[in-house]
Amino acid sequence: MSRYAKAHVSPEGPGDSRPTALQVVEDEGMEGKLEGRVIVITGTSSGLGIETARALSITGATLFLTARNVRKAKDALADISEPGRTEFIEMDLESFESVRAAATAILQKTDKVNILINNAGIMAVPGLEFTKNGHELQFGTNHLSHFLFFQLLKPALLAATTPNSHSRVVNVSSAAHRLNGINATDNYNFEKGGYNPWVSYAQSKTANIYMANEIERRYGSQGVHATSIHPGGIATGLSKHIPEADLAAMLEDEALVKSLKSPEQGAATTVWAAIGKEWENKGGKYLSNCAEAKRGDDVSDMTSADYASHTYNRESEGRLWEDSVKIVGLTDDQ
Numbered sequence: 001m002s003r004y005a006k007a008h009v010s011p012e013g014p015g016d017s018r019p020t021a022l023q024v025v026e027d028e029g030m031e032g033k034l035e036g037r038v039i040v041i042t043g044t045s046s047g048l049g050i051e052t053a054r055a056l057s058i059t060g061a062t063l064f065l066t067a068r069n070v071r072k073a074k075d076a077l078a079d080i081s082e083p084g085r086t087e088f089i090e091m092d093l094e095s096f097e098s099v100r101a102a103a104t105a106i107l108q109k110t111d112k113v114n115i116l117i118n119n120a121g122i123m124a125v126p127g128l129e130f131t132k133n134g135h136e137l138q139f140g141t142n143h144l145s146h147f148l149f150f151q152l153l154k155p156a157l158l159a160a161t162t163p164n165s166h167s168r169v170v171n172v173s174s175a176a177h178r179l180n181g182i183n184a185t186d187n188y189n190f191e192k193g194g195y196n197p198w199v200s201y202a203q204s205k206t207a208n209i210y211m212a213n214e215i216e217r218r219y220g221s222q223g224v225h226a227t228s229i230h231p232g233g234i235a236t237g238l239s240k241h242i243p244e245a246d247l248a249a250m251l252e253d254e255a256l257v258k259s260l261k262s263p264e265q266g267a268a269t270t271v272w273a274a275i276g277k278e279w280e281n282k283g284g285k286y287l288s289n290c291a292e293a294k295r296g297d298d299v300s301d302m303t304s305a306d307y308a309s310h311t312y313n314r315e316s317e318g319r320l321w322e323d324s325v326k327i328v329g330l331t332d333d334q
């Protein structure tokens with residue numbers, strides 16, 4: 001059982017006894033223990049990415065922090081900026097060209113990456129919009145660009161792995177994945193109509209989980225492990241597309257308000273997956289509340305920390321992988 005299980009039984013809202021990301025680093029005894037290791041984190045200009053970077057900086061690792069707006073990330077993380085140990089890299093996930101340029105910039109500075117955290121994301125975009133490469137905005141931003149980024153950094157993740165320290169990938173998904181699996185191969189971009197902001201978000205967040213499960217299947221035996229996580233509910237910039245009336249209605253739900261975490265607490269499961277001893281040599285699991293998620297029901301409830309029947313689906317995981325390789329323009333996956 002997770003050492004944090006009790007703290008999650010009766011939440012009292014942001015700042016209660018549930019762990020912060022920093023507490024996880026301390027509880028794992030990892031302060032200053034990752035000097036010389038390399039951690040890459042996407043989306044470090046807001047919300048959970050900031051707190052993930054802040055906590056992991058305590059480990060002594062070298063951090064490559066990506067953001068589409070580097071100025072914003074630098075301002076947010078001025079307190080941990082250290083020349084040579086924190087590198088800010090521009091990456092706009094709406095553009096494969098930008099993803100390729102970011103990966104190149106990182107690989108020019110290091111040939112090893114120990115931990116990759118795919119954290120950046122957007123949620124519930126109201127209408128059907130497209131990335132610069134013509135893919136539905138949430139699927140393209142949240143999944144396809146992170147898939148390409150992983151593929152480009154894969155040689156460095158494989159190069160970094162040693163028998164005593166396997167490499168890790170953490171995909172930040174969401175309980176909202178419970179609302180929908182992935183569309184048919186010819187409908188990832190809602191080509192057949194029926195766009196819905198939440199169905200689209202759920203597809204992209206299911207894709208985050210499937211990508212992690214498939215990384216584990218393909219590369220776990222080579223020392224690259226992957227998990228996916230739900231961070232909890234946290235008030236961040238992510239909710240910018242939710243109508244104010246809907247947000248106000250949510251805040252009237254006392255149980256929901258008590259379940260909310262602070263950004264520091266919201267980054268805890270990511271950090272636990274990235275450096276926790278529990279995930280040293282394994283992966284392929286969906287985590288929430290600093291624990292492996294339990295099997296829940298299939299009710300369309302995006303606040304549940306449990307997993308649904310479609311959270312693990314070998315056939316869909318394989319299909320998405322094969323399709324994603326083609327979509328991002330790669331021919332060889334090995």
Ligand SMILES: NC(=O)c1ccc[n+]([C@@H]2O[C@H](COP(=O)([O-])OP(=O)(O)OC[C@H]3O[C@@H](n4cnc5c(N)ncnc54)[C@H](OP(=O)(O)O)[C@@H]3O)[C@@H](O)[C@H]2O)c1
Pocket residue numbers: 042043044045046047048049067068069072091092093094119120121122123141172173174175230231232233234235236237238239
């Ligand atoms: N907050 C929650 O309750 C919650 C719940 C479940 C899952 N999550 C997941 O947690 C992750 C982090 O979300 P958050 O709550 O920290 O949200 P946030 O405060 O909005 O931060 C999202 C980050 O992603 C970046 N981003 C968005 N679009 C991008 C693009 N095209 N290119 C590059 N970066 C881009 C943002 O950059 P800008 O600063 O430039 O916008 C920001 O740094 C997401 O994957 C989200 O799905 C969050």
